[in-house]
Amino acid sequence: MDLLAFKSLLFLLCFIGCCAGEDILPEGPLDVVLGKNLTVPTLLKNPTYSFIVWNFNNGGHQIHVITIGSEGLSVNTPYEGRVAIDPTNGFLTLTAVKSEDSGDYSINVISSSGATKTEEIAVRVLEPVSAVVIKSNLPEAVEHNDTVILTCSAKGSFLKFSWLKGAAPLVADGKRVSIKDEELSSTLTFVNVLRTDLVGSIICVATNKLETEKSAPFNLTVHHGPDKATISPAKPPQFLQSGSSFNLTCAAASSPPATFNWYHNQKEMKSSGPVLTLAEIEKQGLGRTAEQFTCTATNAKTKRVVASSGVTFAVVDPILGATLTGPTGTLIAGNSTANLTCKAASGTVKTRTWTKDGKPLTPSSRVVFAIDMSSVMINPLQKEDNGEFTCQLTNPVTQSKASYKMVVNYGPEPATVTGETAVEVNDAVTLTCSAASVPAANFTWKFNGTLTNVKTPQYVIEQARYKNTGTYTCEASNPVTKKTTKSTHTMSVKEEGTLNEGLSDGAIAGIVIAILVALGAAIGLIMYCRQKVPVESPY
Ligand SMILES: *[C@@H]1O[C@H](CO)[C@@H](O)[C@H](O)[C@H]1NC(C)=O
Numbered sequence: 364m365d366l367l368a369f370k371s372l373l374f375l376l377c378f379i380g381c382c383a384g385e386d387i388l389p390e391g392p393l394d395v396v397l398g399k400n401l402t403v404p405t406l407l408k409n410p411t412y413s414f415i416v417w418n419f420n421n422g423g424h425q426i427h428v429i430t431i432g433s434e435g436l437s438v439n440t441p442y443e444g445r446v447a448i449d450p451t452n453g454f455l456t457l458t459a460v461k462s463e464d465s466g467d468y469s470i471n472v473i474s475s476s477g478a479t480k481t482e483e484i485a486v487r488v489l490e491p492v493s494a495v496v497i498k499s500n501l502p503e504a505v506e507h508n509d510t511v512i513l514t515c516s517a518k519g520s521f522l523k524f525s526w527l528k529g530a531a532p533l534v535a536d537g538k539r540v541s542i543k544d545e546e547l548s549s550t551l552t553f554v555n556v557l558r559t560d561l562v563g564s565i566i567c568v569a570t571n572k573l574e575t576e577k578s579a580p581f582n583l584t585v586h587h588g589p590d591k592a593t594i595s596p597a598k599p600p601q602f603l604q605s606g607s608s609f610n611l612t613c614a615a616a617s618s619p620p621a622t623f624n625w626y627h628n629q630k631e632m633k634s635s636g637p638v639l640t641l642a643e644i645e646k647q648g649l650g651r652t653a654e655q656f657t658c659t660a661t662n663a664k665t666k667r668v669v670a671s672s673g674v675t676f677a678v679v680d681p682i683l684g685a686t687l688t689g690p691t692g693t694l695i696a697g698n699s700t701a702n703l704t705c706k707a708a709s710g711t712v713k714t715r716t717w718t719k720d721g722k723p724l725t726p727s728s729r730v731v732f733a734i735d736m737s738s739v740m741i742n743p744l745q746k747e748d749n750g751e752f753t754c755q756l757t758n759p760v761t762q763s764k765a766s767y768k769m770v771v772n773y774g775p776e777p778a779t780v781t782g783e784t785a786v787e788v789n790d791a792v793t794l795t796c797s798a799a800s801v802p803a804a805n806f807t808w809k810f811n812g813t814l815t816n817v818k819t820p821q822y823v824i825e826q827a828r829y830k831n832t833g834t835y836t837c838e839a840s841n842p843v844t845k846k847t848t849k850s851t852h853t854m855s856v857k858e859e860g861t862l863n864e865g866l867s868d869g870a871i872a873g874i875v876i877a878i879l880v881a882l883g884a885a886i887g888l889i890m891y892c893r894q895k896v897p898v899e900s901p902y
Pocket residue numbers: 399400458459
């Protein structure tokens with residue numbers, strides 16, 4: 364082995380030794396978007412070389428791309444005008460790459476000594492992501508019945524698909540919801556689709572290493588329901604007033620909205636729509652007795668029908684125009700009879716109650732009610748029957764009152780005169796006559812048996828004279844009963860100063876009598892005890 368050969372070998376060993384772990388190309392694959400410029404970098408640092416050669420291999424055969432050497436560049440014809448190499452680092456640049464540019468690019472670095480270093484890198488020309496579109500196998504779906512298959516298709520290379528529901532990733536459970544990816548599409552399958560599956564928009568995302576494209580939000584109507592039909596009010600009043608504003612409303616969650624039908628005691632009514640008015644019920648002649656109403660909700664798309672539970676009520680006519688009629692003629696206590704009758708112009712009366720002057724009217728031998736309480740007979744009438752009679756007619760929806768003012772003529776009852784029995788001359792005197800009577804009694808006064816002109820209940824003497832001493836007779840007469848009662852009163856007019864201011868004659872007489880009675884009693888008691896004591900003694 365000569366010295367030169369040894370040196371060369373040493374250099375080569377050194378070259379290999381130095382560069383054995385040293386890559387000259389980065390790791391691939393290198394991705395570039397179609398139409399963009401491709402630069403294949405090297406890891407060479409200030410290389411010394413005789414030639415750098417770039418070749419291309421698309422899997423078939425290798426073709427030359429470009430060579431740089433001391434004599435300059437050599438470009439293969441197909442690459443003319445679109446290839447460049449950086450003499451300082453060997454970077455290869457290819458402008459406006461085409462799909463056919465995908466493949467392996469190899470670099471050969473040949474040193475002045477003839478040593479060659481070769482490496483290759485895969486380059487992928489990526490088609491941009493575009494036309495990301497979701498299509499459905501069905502234009503609309505029925506919940507639980509249909510299987511919905513959404514297909515997302517896109518253009519581009521090395522695509523990966525993912526699905527979003529709203530903003531969150533859509534996760535397949537592998538059973539009811541599954542996702543299957545292919546090269547240029549992905550299918551999302553909902554077996555027995557649920558309404559919630561497609562709530563919020565579904566978006567398909569197609570991605571490759573360089574780009575991400577989203578589809579337009581996709582939504583599909585999943586028809587569902589009705590789940591449950593409910594009538595409101597669920598508990599209507601037991602009785603409703605005929606003609607009042609009352610509605611039954613049927614509701615059900617449903618897509619599309621349900622249609623409603625109404626049933627009366629299980630029989631379909633001639634009514635549809637969510638609202639059944641009381642007016643309609645009455646128009647159909649229903650509801651007069653407690654009866655059940657139900658509704659059904661129907662979904663035309665899902666063909667499902669659900670029935671509500673029933674509500675029950677009865678329609679009752681209000682009581683209108685209550686009247687209480689009583690006798691119209693003149694009534695006389697002890698002689699007349701009254702028959703009071705309570706009636707309503709319309710409506711069904713359930714209960715009748717009677718009051719007189721606000722208190723319950725109680726039956727008695729004189730006050731006899733009809734069995735249905737619609738009338739009361741009072742026989743004979745008495746003065747106590749004067750007053751206001753009221754009857755109240757009640758049913759579950761209304762109550763109505765009427766009243767009658769009863770006037771029973773009676774009296775006059777025995778008249779009484781109150782006033783002084785003895786006065787002094789010049790005293791003012793008022794004698795008052797009273798006698799209970801309906802109508803009020805007319806009064807006349809007689810003095811010593813002679814009729815006077817006084818016709819008022821009071822007999823007034825402004826200044827008493829001696830001649831006023833005598834007997835005053837008041838006569839009360841009732842113009843209706845034609846009865847008369849009278850009362851007499853004696854009054855004496857005395858000399859001025861003769862009457863004790865403190866005690867009246869009557870009072871003095873009273874005191875005297877009281878003393879005499881007490882004295883008599885005391886004497887009597889003493890006499891009695893005296894007689895008794897010896898008798899009761901055992902001796
Ligand atoms: C690609 O390279 C050509 C030629 O060097 C240049 O004119 C063009 O601007 C480059 N395009 C891009 C997108 O860098």
